[in-house]
Amino acid sequence: MSADFTARAGAALADPTLKIAIDRTTITARTKRASAIAAWPEFPLARALGRDIKDHVIAHLDHYLLEFEANAIASGARVHWAETAQQACDITVALCRAADARSVTRSKSMLGEEIGLPHALAQAGIERVETDLAEHIIQLAGERPSHIIWPALHKTREQVGELFAREHHGALPLDTAEQMMASARRELREKFLAADVGISGANFLIADTGAVCTVTNEGNAELTTTPPRLHIVTAGIEKLVPSTAHAMSLLRLLVRSATGAELTQYTSFHRGPRRPGDTDGPTEFHIILVDNGRTRMRAEGLAEMLRCLRCGACLNHCVVFRQIGGHAYGGTYPGPMGAVITPILDGLAASHDLPNACTLNGQCQEVCPVAIPLPTLLRGWRDRSWREGLEPASLRGSLALWRFVARRPALYRAATALALPMMRLFARRGWISAMPLAGGWTRHRDLPAPPARGFMAQYAARQKAARR
Amino acid sequence: MTDARAAILARLAGHRTDQATIAAQAAALLDRVGPTRPDRVRGAPDAVFLQRLASPAIGATGERIATLAELPEAVSRYLAAHALPPLVAVQPHPELAGLAWAGIATHADITPDEAVAVGLAHGGIAETASLVFHSGAHSPTLFAFLPMHHIVALHAHSVRPWLEDHIAADPPRNVNLVTGPSGTTDIEGTLVRGAHGPGHLHVVMIGSNNDADPVAATRPA
Numbered sequence: 246m247s248a249d250f251t252a253r254a255g256a257a258l259a260d261p262t263l264k265i266a267i268d269r270t271t272i273t274a275r276t277k278r279a280s281a282i283a284a285w286p287e288f289p290l291a292r293a294l295g296r297d298i299k300d301h302v303i304a305h306l307d308h309y310l311l312e313f314e315a316n317a318i319a320s321g322a323r324v325h326w327a328e329t330a331q332q333a334c335d336i337t338v339a340l341c342r343a344a345d346a347r348s349v350t351r352s353k354s355m356l357g358e359e360i361g362l363p364h365a366l367a368q369a370g371i372e373r374v375e376t377d378l379a380e381h382i383i384q385l386a387g388e389r390p391s392h393i394i395w396p397a398l399h400k401t402r403e404q405v406g407e408l409f410a411r412e413h414h415g416a417l418p419l420d421t422a423e424q425m426m427a428s429a430r431r432e433l434r435e436k437f438l439a440a441d442v443g444i445s446g447a448n449f450l451i452a453d454t455g456a457v458c459t460v461t462n463e464g465n466a467e468l469t470t471t472p473p474r475l476h477i478v479t480a481g482i483e484k485l486v487p488s489t490a491h492a493m494s495l496l497r498l499l500v501r502s503a504t505g506a507e508l509t510q511y512t513s514f515h516r517g518p519r520r521p522g523d524t525d526g527p528t529e530f531h532i533i534l535v536d537n538g539r540t541r542m543r544a545e546g547l548a549e550m551l552r553c554l555r556c557g558a559c560l561n562h563c564v565v566f567r568q569i570g571g572h573a574y575g576g577t578y579p580g581p582m583g584a585v586i587t588p589i590l591d592g593l594a595a596s597h598d599l600p601n602a603c604t605l606n607g608q609c610q611e612v613c614p615v616a617i618p619l620p621t622l623l624r625g626w627r628d629r630s631w632r633e634g635l636e637p638a639s640l641r642g643s644l645a646l647w648r649f650v651a652r653r654p655a656l657y658r659a660a661t662a663l664a665l666p667m668m669r670l671f672a673r674r675g676w677i678s679a680m681p682l683a684g685g686w687t688r689h690r691d692l693p694a695p696p697a698r699g700f701m702a703q704y705a706a707r708q709k710a711a712r713r
Numbered sequence: 714m715t716d717a718r719a720a721i722l723a724r725l726a727g728h729r730t731d732q733a734t735i736a737a738q739a740a741a742l743l744d745r746v747g748p749t750r751p752d753r754v755r756g757a758p759d760a761v762f763l764q765r766l767a768s769p770a771i772g773a774t775g776e777r778i779a780t781l782a783e784l785p786e787a788v789s790r791y792l793a794a795h796a797l798p799p800l801v802a803v804q805p806h807p808e809l810a811g812l813a814w815a816g817i818a819t820h821a822d823i824t825p826d827e828a829v830a831v832g833l834a835h836g837g838i839a840e841t842a843s844l845v846f847h848s849g850a851h852s853p854t855l856f857a858f859l860p861m862h863h864i865v866a867l868h869a870h871s872v873r874p875w876l877e878d879h880i881a882a883d884p885p886r887n888v889n890l891v892t893g894p895s896g897t898t899d900i901e902g903t904l905v906r907g908a909h910g911p912g913h914l915h916v917v918m919i920g921s922n923n924d925a926d927p928v929a930a931t932r933p934a
Contacts, residue, residue, distance in 0.1 A: 266901070269901040269902065270901050270902035271902070273901065273902035273903055274902050277902075284751070285751045287748060287749045287750065287751060287752065290745070290748055290749045291749035294742065294745050294746065294749050297742060297745075298742050301738055301739065301742060304730075305730060305735050306725050307722050307725035307726055308730070308732070308735055310721070310722065310725070311722075326717040326718040326721055327717055328717045328720055328721060332717060376909065377899070378897045378899040378900070378908065379899035382899070395898070395899060395902060396899075397899060397900070398902075400900075401901070402900050402901055405900055421905075422897075422900040422901070422903060422905045423905045423906070423907065425900060426897055426900075426905055426907060426908055427907065430907070430908065430909055433909065434825055434826065435825065437825075437909070438825050454883075454884055456884060456888075462895065462896050462897055462898065462904075462908065463895055463896070463897050463899075463908035463909045463910065464858045464895040464908060464909045464910025464911070465908070465909045465910075467854060467855075467857075467858050467887075467889065467910075468855075468858050468859075468909050468910070471854045471855055471858070471887075472855070482721065487739040487742075488739070488743075488880075489880045489884075490743050490746070490877045490880055491739070491742065491743065493746075493876040493877050493880075494746055494749065496876070497749070497750075497751070497876070504898050504902075504904075506770060506904075507751070507770065507840075507841050507892075508841040508843060508876075508890070508892045509892065510891065510892050510893050510894070510895055510896055510910065511889065511890070511891060511892075511895070511910065512843070512889075512890040512892070513887060513888065513889045513890070514884060514887065514888040514889075515886070515887060516884055516885070516886055516887070516888075517886055518886070519886065520849075520885070520886050522849060522850035523848060523849065523850065523853070523886060524805075524850065524853045525848075525853045525854050525855050526848065526854060526886050526887065534721075536717075536721050536724075540721060540724040540725055541724075543725070544724065
């Protein structure tokens with residue numbers, strides 16, 4: 246493991262408040278998802294359908310992009326294409342400048358985070374107002390998102406209360422989550438209506454209508470996209486679906502997997518600018534279709550990852566994420582899905598630790614609403630990292646030593662016969678809480694004590710007993 | 714950005730499938746939707762809608778009146794019950810403008826801190842107790858998002874069973890599905906009510922629709 250990841254993970258593990266914050270949200274999320282799925286016996290069929298809808302779109306992505314583009318243009322939208330994050334940011338900033346925009350409201354979008362839009366707007370001197378409560382929290386705190394559904398998951402309610410007391414202008418009480426939300430509502434109210442540009446992401450792009458679907462619980466997306474003169478959508482090209490009906494099937498999966506609700510409070514389809522007779526709505530509607538590695542994923546064996554609906558269930562169920570949280574991963578996307586995507590976005594050399602920070606217990610694949618084989622994809626990265634020589638000499642050396650011993654059964658058995666009783670010397674009631682050379686493991690959890698004799702020794706003894 | 718467009722499309726181009734085959738595959742996927750629907754609500758769509766609406770997960774309130782003419786009375790009752798002044802924004806819909814709003818001062822422009830707005834939904838969805846709004850001259854989008862209390866009239870005959878049942882062939886600028894009052898789970902994952910959108914949602918069902926097909930998934934019993 247490289248020093249960076251080890252240091253970040255170590256710092257996270259040493260932070261007891263972070264552990265409390267992670268537990269509070271992920272335990273609630275797992276419980277709510279489980280009861281939503283339990284109340285939906287049709288889930289396995291729905292999941293297979295969701296998987297097949299996404300696979301169909303990814304297989305015919307060029308067809309659906311062109312259909313979407315034509316229908317969006319017919320609705321009065323303007324469609325832009327960006328191969329890279331930089332291009333997408335440049336287009337967004339140029340549109341803001343052309344509209345003389347001073348203030349931009351933004352409705353949470355992971356694609357926006359992925360392409361570095363907050364930074365690009367700041368560089369351009371454009372005021373950015375994050376309207377999603379969690380994004381508002383981390384904007385005030387000057388932090389990055391730590392979860393794709395709950396960007397402020399790393400903060401306890403007590404910490405949010407302290408932050409709002411310091412940063413908000415009102416003198417509202419801040420003891421409960423309701424009061425904190427009320428304070429944010431008041432703080433952001435006027436900013437929604439004063440913005441020149443509203444920027445959103447897209448949960449789905451509907452090919453046969455040219456519409457963009459967004460889902461929120463707070464109502465901030467519509468308040469972001471309706472009052473300003475411009476609505477700019479930044480969307481990954483994998484967000485396409487053939488029709489609104491296909492989107493509905495995916496919505497049933499997405500919302501239950503994300504928050505355990507059956508549908509978000511607000512599910513909106515935005516299609517073009519203000520029309521004759523409309524008394525609200527943007528006068529310009531722009532859609533930026535962003536590749537940023539997606540065509541590469543499709544070409545390089547990661548097409549299944551393009552099914553991802555960004556529900557966050559794999560994060561909430563990941564035993565590693567639940568210990569270290571999102572920031573330790575170092576990329577835009579944390580957890581199992583992040584460990585698959587980040588090597589594409591940041592390069593494998595900078596992120597080969599992430600596919601290794603995984604127990605391969607398969608929970609992520611089990612809860613994924615579109616059945617992405619995450620452990621298989623993670624193993625693929627491990628394999629590639631090994632072949633490209635990215636793993637450190639210490640790891641290569643120890644594995645070479647292990648291989649040398651493992652290929653010589655007599656030596657292997659002798660070594661185990663020697664090691665097991667030694668390990669048992671450190672055990673107390675079946676668990677080892679400290680042992681030389683095992684500090685990396687035992688610092689944060691106990692190691693189960695091994696039996697006195699290894700498998701082969703026990704097997705040989707049984708065979709001998711059976712022959713008698 | 715013609716170059717980016719050409720480059721992306723070039724990387725996606727593979728063996729070409731003809732349009733008819735792609736359309737047939739997309740249609741075949743939709744043929745599989747019926748058996749995946751959450752089939753645990755049964756009855757007339759409008760009755761199922763009101764039942765689901767009041768569930769804790771949705772957290773809205775509802776009532777039923779016989780005709781739209783009774784809406785102003787229902788609004789007056791709601792205002793009195795919540796100790797709100799008789800001052801409401803009324804969605805500029807002809808059906809609402811024609812009502813006798815005796816004792817309530819109404820206006821058609823909605824303000825950012827509007828206390829109460831009264832609207833008329835385009836339709837309803839029983840599966841999720843969602844209201845469907847179609848933007849237009851008679852239905853500004855912000856009516857569903859700015860007020861603190863949103864009172865929505867809903868014709869019983871416009872309530873359909875499933876999410877797929879209100880899909881328009883040529884949708885307007887905005888189609889908004891509204892499912893309960895606004896909320897957030899952003900602090901520790903727990904749902905709290907009253908975010909940027911309305912903190913209270915009250916649905917007034919107009920008439921009843923006992924002749925409608927009951928809600929049930931399209932599958933053999």
